[in-house]
Amino acid sequence: MSQLKFEEDSLRSTKRIVILGSGFAGIEVLKKLQKKFHSNKNIEITLVSKDNFLLFTPMLPEVASGMIETRHIVTPIRSFCKSQVL
Ligand SMILES: Cc1cc2nc3c(=O)[nH]c(=O)nc-3n(C[C@H](O)[C@H](O)[C@H](O)COP(=O)(O)OP(=O)(O)OC[C@H]3O[C@@H](n4cnc5c(N)ncnc54)[C@H](O)[C@@H]3O)c2cc1C
Numbered sequence: 001m002s003q004l005k006f007e008e009d010s011l012r013s014t015k016r017i018v019i020l021g022s023g024f025a026g027i028e029v030l031k032k033l034q035k036k037f038h039s040n041k042n043i044e045i046t047l048v049s050k051d052n053f054l055l056f057t058p059m060l061p062e063v064a065s066g067m068i069e070t071r072h073i074v075t076p077i078r079s080f081c082k083s084q085v086l
Pocket of ligand 1 (some may be wrong): 018021022023024025026048049050051055058059060061
């Protein structure tokens with residue numbers, strides 16, 4: 001089998017999943033899919049979002065009132081990604 005044919009075959013067998021948004025819903029789906037397909041190299045998950053952080057909205061009032069700092073309720077999206085191609 002030629003190299004080109006091999007690459008075509010492996011591209012065909014790769015399934016791509018796109019998650020739109022990295023809010024609570026997107027991150028939860030990402031975590032579940034990563035767990036389900038962690039050993040499957042033929043699944044490629046792409047997360048598309050305009051934010052590179054997850055904001056824990058339930059604690060926004062505490063930030064507004066000065067009880068905590070914004071950085072305490074912000075988590076980088078990359079910390080949820082098992083493997084990354086940025
Ligand atoms: C102050 C406050 C307090 C809250 N407290 C609670 C609570 O106590 N309990 C509770 O259950 N809920 C609470 N909520 C509601 C909760 O935050 C939302 O229900 C939840 O965030 C919705 O999650 P989501 O993933 O659907 O959307 P979001 O969290 O809004 O995520 C949407 C994602 O899509 C991305 N996105 C949007 N448009 C685009 C675009 N055009 N291109 C690329 N990316 C895009 C955004 O960047 C974001 O990452 C609160 C909300 C607020 C504002």
